[in-house]
Amino acid sequence: MNAIRATCVHLDAFRKSVPVFGPMRPEEKNLAQTSHGVGGLSYDAKKRAWPAEFNVFLALIILVGAFELIGRVFLGDSFLFNTRDNVDAIFNEARLQIIILQVSIVGIIAIGVTQVIITGGIDLSSGSIVGATAMIAMSFAQVATVNGNPNPKAMFLAQGWTDLPVIVPLIVAIGCGLLAGLTNGLLIAYTRIPPFIATLGMMVTARGIAKWWSKGQPISFPTDSFAAIGKGLMPVIIFISLAILFQLILSYTKYGKHCYAIGSNEDAARMSGINVKNHKILVYAIAGILASLAAVVLCSKNLTAQAGMGVMYELDAIAMAVIGGVSLSGGRGSIIGTVIGSLIFGVIISGFTFLRLDAYYQEMVKGVIIVGAVVLDQWRQRQRAIGA
Amino acid sequence: MSDIVLKTENLTKRYGGVHALEGADFELRKGEHVAIMGDNGAGKSTFVRQITGVEQRTDGKVWFDGKEVNFAGPIEAREAGIETVFQNLALADDLDVPSNLFLGREKVLFNLGPFSILDRKYMRKATEAALVRTAVKIPNLNNTIRHMSGGQRQCVAIARTATFASKLIIMDEPTAALGVQETAQVENIIRTLKANGEPLILISHNMRQVFDLVDRIVVFRRGKIVANLRKQDTDGNDIVAYITGSKTGEAALAA
Numbered sequence: 312m313n314a315i316r317a318t319c320v321h322l323d324a325f326r327k328s329v330p331v332f333g334p335m336r337p338e339e340k341n342l343a344q345t346s347h348g349v350g351g352l353s354y355d356a357k358k359r360a361w362p363a364e365f366n367v368f369l370a371l372i373i374l375v376g377a378f379e380l381i382g383r384v385f386l387g388d389s390f391l392f393n394t395r396d397n398v399d400a401i402f403n404e405a406r407l408q409i410i411i412l413q414v415s416i417v418g419i420i421a422i423g424v425t426q427v428i429i430t431g432g433i434d435l436s437s438g439s440i441v442g443a444t445a446m447i448a449m450s451f452a453q454v455a456t457v458n459g460n461p462n463p464k465a466m467f468l469a470q471g472w473t474d475l476p477v478i479v480p481l482i483v484a485i486g487c488g489l490l491a492g493l494t495n496g497l498l499i500a501y502t503r504i505p506p507f508i509a510t511l512g513m514m515v516t517a518r519g520i521a522k523w524w525s526k527g528q529p530i531s532f533p534t535d536s537f538a539a540i541g542k543g544l545m546p547v548i549i550f551i552s553l554a555i556l557f558q559l560i561l562s563y564t565k566y567g568k569h570c571y572a573i574g575s576n577e578d579a580a581r582m583s584g585i586n587v588k589n590h591k592i593l594v595y596a597i598a599g600i601l602a603s604l605a606a607v608v609l610c611s612k613n614l615t616a617q618a619g620m621g622v623m624y625e626l627d628a629i630a631m632a633v634i635g636g637v638s639l640s641g642g643r644g645s646i647i648g649t650v651i652g653s654l655i656f657g658v659i660i661s662g663f664t665f666l667r668l669d670a671y672y673q674e675m676v677k678g679v680i681i682v683g684a685v686v687l688d689q690w691r692q693r694q695r696a697i698g699a
Numbered sequence: 700m701s702d703i704v705l706k707t708e709n710l711t712k713r714y715g716g717v718h719a720l721e722g723a724d725f726e727l728r729k730g731e732h733v734a735i736m737g738d739n740g741a742g743k744s745t746f747v748r749q750i751t752g753v754e755q756r757t758d759g760k761v762w763f764d765g766k767e768v769n770f771a772g773p774i775e776a777r778e779a780g781i782e783t784v785f786q787n788l789a790l791a792d793d794l795d796v797p798s799n800l801f802l803g804r805e806k807v808l809f810n811l812g813p814f815s816i817l818d819r820k821y822m823r824k825a826t827e828a829a830l831v832r833t834a835v836k837i838p839n840l841n842n843t844i845r846h847m848s849g850g851q852r853q854c855v856a857i858a859r860t861a862t863f864a865s866k867l868i869i870m871d872e873p874t875a876a877l878g879v880q881e882t883a884q885v886e887n888i889i890r891t892l893k894a895n896g897e898p899l900i901l902i903s904h905n906m907r908q909v910f911d912l913v914d915r916i917v918v919f920r921r922g923k924i925v926a927n928l929r930k931q932d933t934d935g936n937d938i939v940a941y942i943t944g945s946k947t948g949e950a951a952l953a954a
């Protein structure tokens with residue numbers, strides 16, 4: 312303390328000896344304050360911040376608890392637990408399966424959207440990419456004959472492109488997603504169009520392609536091997552595997568580190584030698600591919616592809632990410648968070664069905680959730696700004 | 700010529716009509732620590748941005764490490780051996796200390812292109828070593844930069860330049876916004892660099908600091924170098940006179 316005071320005196324004397332030296336520099340102001348005994352070191356930095364995922368998980372548990380309580384009180388039924396005597400299980404397994412099954416396809420999209428948002432971008436095109444990819448991929452997954460007659464839906468019957476191995480529609484699908492994602496990425500990296508506008512353009516264009524592909528006709532009758540992709544719990548398995556893969560990539564690779572770096576300070580990332588343009592192109596390409604994989608799972612599960620598939624999925628995916636703690640201003644979030652966010656989404660929808668509320672209410676509440684999540688994100692931003 | 704690390708000749712930068720830097724002739728020798736002083740807007744940061752390739756100069760030549768150089772960007776300058784603490788710190792707020800130290804030059808375990816696996820253990824160890832070497836105290840390396848005080852952020856930025864082998868270190872107002880002890884810490888880092896014979900350009904408004912640390916003081920005024928003085932040939936009042944323009948003269952440049 313004495314040493315500090317000594318320096319102060321020294322500096323004060325110095326300031327007096329120097330006639331014109333502009334306003335007090337900030338470090339001198341600090342000095343002035345410390346001389347009143349505040350103390351010099353500010354190493355009382357907060358402990359490592361509570362992981363955001365934990366809060367999200369807590370929210371999930373509270374939500375499930377709320378539905379459980381409401382169910383018990385008003386319906387005399389359990390939301391979570393098995394109440395049927397003829398079934399030997401603790402939990403209501405059917406409901407749990409539905410919860411995760413109904414979110415897993417949008418969840419696959421949300422994995423890509425999460426990465427886009429972490430880098431400070433946004434992707435509004437994923438729902439339309441699902442539509443276009445479903446149509447195109449399905450047309451390469453057709454059987455030749457249905458009930459002994461030529462398949463009326465097979466677009467490439469004349470070319471003999473029927474009963475193709477499952478790898479063909481899969482590669483076609485990934486190609487579609489890659490193309491759409493690359494276009495998004497190139498537009499965003501090289502023209503200074505905001506991601507919002509670039510992907511909005513892709514949203515409209517890809518939906519147009521989906522409708523144009525078969526002139527609005529649905530395409531059905533996929534091969535058995537294609538139909539196997541979305542059978543039973545396969546969507547869940549695919550969703551969880553992809554989630555684990557990309558969580559590992561985000562946590563342990565250069566790509567992941569650069570996602571967060573670009574999202575938190577793009578200029579700093581550029582100054583540090585990160586190729587920001589290439590990285591963005593890669594991120595949007597990955598998001599496109601994930602949307603196309605979601606399309607494959609979706610049309611395989613439904614055994615048909617329609618031009619209207621995936622409408623509004625982009626918003627659901629963004630909502631899952633934001634609910635899961637991914638910050639819309641970039642730099643923060645994780646796939647784990649998004650997965651928990653998607654479960655919250657699923658629980659709310661299942662909960663409404665469980666409470667026998669109309670589907671209309673579900674839509675309305677979904678809107679409220681999306682806006683609510685963004686408001687929550689904004690609030691978190693402000694807290695951060697105050698805390699910093 | 701052989702012991703000259705950095706030399707600029709007629710270095711000029713105009714932003715439209717603004718003459719931010721006019722014909723700067725500057726030299727830095729091996730192991731030398733030089734301070735650049737001058738009022739706000741005098742062109743100090745502009746000078747740094749031209750040398751480090753952050754911007755492209757309007758006119759003039761730059762030699763670094765014996766060769767004439769035209770850096771297309773800050774990365775080229777860094778690869779050539781110039782480490783810079785920019786006035787607006789180039790840190791990623793949402794990353795922790797090791798990630799920031801190694802930002803853009805991560806150590807990898809397996810090279811898989813963009814998906815290369817990071818060697819997190821190595822980077823953490825190296826960060827600890829760098830912080831020990833520079834005597835920077837950070838309570839928890841896992842904290843993101845966002846959760847740190849201004850002084851700690853500054854220390855991370857400085858530790859970053861001191862971590863990697865370099866031929867020249869440039870610090871643009873490294874102690875602005877720092878408290879007493881943080882400032883002392885940064886000054887110690889600079890002394891360590893001096894002891895190791897690493898050349899440094901220090902931009903500072905702090906007269907005491909400049910007189911404590913460097914060998915030579917260069918004063919910028921309105922985009923021009925108006926004084927170039929060895930520390931022992933001048934004093935605070937003299938420098939202030941040059942900064943404010945109450946003293947001018949070619950004589951000062953003949954040092």
Ligand SMILES: Nc1ncnc2c1ncn2[C@@H]1O[C@H](COP(=O)(O)OP(=O)(O)OP(=O)(O)O)[C@@H](O)[C@H]1O
Pocket residue numbers: 714717718719737738739740741742743744745746786
């Ligand atoms: N990108 C730019 N476009 C136009 N003018 C600029 C730009 N950057 C700097 N200037 C101008 O150039 C002059 C020198 O600025 P510079 O940042 O080099 O000042 P400085 O000496 O570093 O000041 P400080 O002590 O405040 O950091 C100022 O008049 C500033 O307004």
Ligand SMILES: [Mg+2]
Pocket residue numbers: 743744745786871
């Ligand atoms: Mg400056």
